[in-house]
Amino acid sequence: MMSTVLPGRTSAASRSDAQPSAASRALLLVLCAAALSGAACGGASTPTRHTLIDSRDNYDPRSLDPALSTDVPTGRAVSLVFDGLARFTASAELVPDLATRWEVSPDGLTYTYHLKSGVHFHDGSLFTASDVRHSFQRALNPATKGGRGWPLYPIRGAKEFAAGTAKSIEGLQVVDDSTVRFTLTEPFAIFPKMLAMPVTAIVPKNTPANFGEHPIGTGPWKFVEWRHDDYVLYARNAQYHDGPPKEDSLMARIIPEMSTAEAEFEGGNVDVLWLPEQATPSWEENDETRALLQSAPSLRLIYAGINTTHGPLRDVRVRQAINYAIDTRMILRRLMGGRGVVAAGVIPPSLAGYDSTRAPYGRHVLWTYCHTPNGSTFDMLPRGRLPKLKSPTEQIGVEARLDIKRRLRIPHPF
Numbered sequence: 535m536m537s538t539v540l541p542g543r544t545s546a547a548s549r550s551d552a553q554p555s556a557a558s559r560a561l562l563l564v565l566c567a568a569a570l571s572g573a574a575c576g577g578a579s580t581p582t583r584h585t586l587i588d589s590r591d592n593y594d595p596r597s598l599d600p601a602l603s604t605d606v607p608t609g610r611a612v613s614l615v616f617d618g619l620a621r622f623t624a625s626a627e628l629v630p631d632l633a634t635r636w637e638v639s640p641d642g643l644t645y646t647y648h649l650k651s652g653v654h655f656h657d658g659s660l661f662t663a664s665d666v667r668h669s670f671q672r673a674l675n676p677a678t679k680g681g682r683g684w685p686l687y688p689i690r691g692a693k694e695f696a697a698g699t700a701k702s703i704e705g706l707q708v709v710d711d712s713t714v715r716f717t718l719t720e721p722f723a724i725f726p727k728m729l730a731m732p733v734t735a736i737v738p739k740n741t742p743a744n745f746g747e748h749p750i751g752t753g754p755w756k757f758v759e760w761r762h763d764d765y766v767l768y769a770r771n772a773q774y775h776d777g778p779p780k781e782d783s784l785m786a787r788i789i790p791e792m793s794t795a796e797a798e799f800e801g802g803n804v805d806v807l808w809l810p811e812q813a814t815p816s817w818e819e820n821d822e823t824r825a826l827l828q829s830a831p832s833l834r835l836i837y838a839g840i841n842t843t844h845g846p847l848r849d850v851r852v853r854q855a856i857n858y859a860i861d862t863r864m865i866l867r868r869l870m871g872g873r874g875v876v877a878a879g880v881i882p883p884s885l886a887g888y889d890s891t892r893a894p895y896g897r898h899v900l901w902t903y904c905h906t907p908n909g910s911t912f913d914m915l916p917r918g919r920l921p922k923l924k925s926p927t928e929q930i931g932v933e934a935r936l937d938i939k940r941r942l943r944i945p946h947p948f
Contacts, residue, residue: 584782588806589795591788594763597746600735601673601680609732611786614768615656616735616751617775619647619666620726626833626885628727631776632661632736632752642721647729649712653775655738656756662711668739670706671695685728688718724886754779763788811870835880862894 595607600616603609613621619633630636636647653661674683674696686692690705705717718725728734738750749757752775755768766786772778789795792810799807809817809827817823846852862876876894881887 586781586784586806587787587804588784589787589789589798589804590806590808591786592790592792592795594788595766598749598757598760598766599746600669600732600737601678602682602746603732603735604680604682607786607788611749611766612732612735612751613753614755614784614786615749615753615757616732616737617753618730618732618735619649620730622727622730628730631730636726642723643718645716645718645725646709647714647716649714650775651712653752654773655752656750656771657738659738659740661736661738661752663708663714664711665736665739666714667703667706667708668741669736670734671703672737672741673733674703680733682733685731685734688720688722688725688728690717690719755784758783811873814871814873833882833885835877837877 591607591610593605593607595611596602596605597608598611598615599608600612603612617631619631619636620628621631623629632653633647633649636645638645647666649661649663649666655661670686670689670692672678673680674686674692676696676698683692683696687696689703691700691703692705694700695703705719707715707717709715716725722728736752737745742748742750747760754771754774754776756771758767758769760766765788768784768786770779770782770784787798787804789798789804792813795804795807798804814827817827840847840853840856842848842853866872866874866876875883878892878894879889881889883890
């Protein structure tokens, strides 16, 4: 892994976006005007509109099925339509959701969850403990091809079931309609947090074949329509067990280009706009637009992965030299508006487990040798929205091209 930066704050349109979040202070900003009122924000929108329009997704969800939630848009959609046994608040605190409480045995191996009664799925069926068992078996079943069942692996027999070598999950027991018990292979203190991940959201035991296109959950929003690469529309669940949303409907618009999303926001056609870090200064300078800015904790680790099986990159000294040459503080200051912290690991300061004694990757002079006398060339393939910048690694002969590839030329010696 190359030098990393933890950016940080994003906001949710409502409780329904209960994604795990929290990092450092004063980080990523989101524009969210009149977030839970009838009026839209930005431009000349009509105050009679009662649909909250969110533009944070810039590509189509993979699916609306929790078992297939391997991307951010799918995870966001899952948080709207479904509930888990627990959920994260906007400040990353774990709270009960479909469970009222849970207990852990003294040896840390057994967790007993007590479930809410009287909760119904959007199709009217009653939620019970058997739905929990079905949901977890379905997420782990190789036939589902979810690829993200690891939050359930701490349960005894879950890995074997996922591998197809067991017919049931040994450590999953339905005690009665309102109680489910999990036995782990070993103590795992953060296990309750695993049950707040999107893949562990609860689906009805009679799951239809086209579930990824027509989801049914217990969440605050009911699925209405999905026009691929355009929008997903949801309706208010008036019977939601934790109190219904204030808006009649919610539309998640899919807008690939930031400039288009910003224009739609300014025209009053979008209520929630994700604002990239480098764009926030211009909005903060204006009193009118600054009043529209809201922030909330976010969990994003920005990094560049290194293929350690490729040529000179197999040498740890070469990898260290590349890391030392990258000025992460400059990136944080100039490209992210100072909205984040230089990572000293993968856990941000606001989460339990953060090590305050661990120093970020240092900037030192490392003299080492490459595998060829004239240096080596590597290709870097960026993903997502990346700004164009001149490479900060020219001191070690790195040539950068961010529009398509980065070509890294490592001279001899450093």
